[in-house]
Amino acid sequence: MAGTTEPGPDVVLTTERLVVRHWTMDDQDRAFDIYSRWEVARWIGRTSRAMAEPEEARAFIERCRKRSTDPRYGAWAIERRDTGTIVGTILLVPLPDGDGEIEVGWHLHPDSWGQGIATEAARAVLAKGFADGLTEIRAVLNPDNARSAAVCRRLGMTSAGLTDRWYGQRLAEFRIGPDAPTERAAGLTDTTDATDATGATDAADVTDAADVTLNLWRRPLDEIPAEVWDRTELTVLILADTGIRELPSGIGRLTKLRTIDLGHNQLAALPDELFELTGLRDFLYLHDNALTALPEAIGRLTALRYVNVGENRIAELPSNIGALSSLIELRAQHNRLTALPESIGELGALRELWLRGNQLTALPDSFGRLVELRELELRDNALTGIPAALAGLPLLRRLDLRGNRITELPDWLAEPGALPALEKLDLRWNDVRPSDPRLAALAARGCLTLL
8 A cells, every 4th residue: 555644746734643635546455444334334325235356446546546536525545654655535525415424434454443533534624625625525424323423522513413415315414514623622531543444324313412431442451440440421332352351340330332343352251240231221232252242131131223233152042132122233253052042033123234254044933023134144054045034025125145054045035026126145155056936037137145
């Protein structure tokens, strides 16, 4: 990747930590690394799609440069000054089919989330826009995109409610003028963003008051400082990748928490007090620990929208997992699951389910009740066929069945109206004949990947 840490013809502006510059063709590898990740792409556009081929990065860069021909606007690369690494994109562009309205937006590589980069880059780009004569700038994002909504609030943007005016979808709209105060000015000095991208799918009421965040990400801790438990005003607590082996019972004092990130640690068990925090309603991240089970007490957290328990050693999900009735996304990839509980069908709001790298041989019949499900990741399991429970899922867009043991295809796959919303069915690395007539209709729709 290119490293442009000094001002040059491609540099638009600089901040304390960042260089905002034009994308160049030397950046293709990094662009592909960023936009081939579903955790980034899922938030972008009406029909979210991650890049599948490196060549797509070249076309992306060409589009960005075309959007940047007017010096007032652009889709620019964000580069760290200390390393020369591109960490994402910052946009200041006219909204499509509008009357001159301008939007700000951001997309960041996951390795740069939680460091305040989106806020720093956006604040600088907003200042540029106002210096160039703009009197108002908007941000539009999916109403469920809690983290980007939090960045908007930190920038001093005001919620303007919901709109379907742009991009052909219903979005949360934020606005800001040149004299708006920011949360940093208000003294929330340890509030930093954990954002990924503006502009797309799924977790929070955008009219909430500002998040109060304590971010200890990647700070080596033998144990969590006792004073953390005195921060009872906290709504977001990030303890990811700190090396902790135990979560003290003091967590139960943080009754205002809406989000907690405990990923990439060495936790083998969780205290009961964690599951008494019934105000948790945005994110519970427990991925990449040493958990062998989830307690039934998780069923108390009925307001949770996102749960990630991937990369643990969990052999079964709690039998009452269906009690998490607000859940939008569940990630349980790379565990040791051999079956799913029947109650999973009670997750009526679930849109994304990640089960890659387990040992599943079947899905329960109740799976057919997941009528809001859009994304289903079943790669690298032990399925021998496409489960019949999937036949009636009206909104399923992406179904990844790579690396299973599928040899037979169901007749329902060829029926008119089967999986009507499907955009991609990936059957690679199975023993399926491309010429099977039951695949003809899906192949004609352009949503089948076999080779």
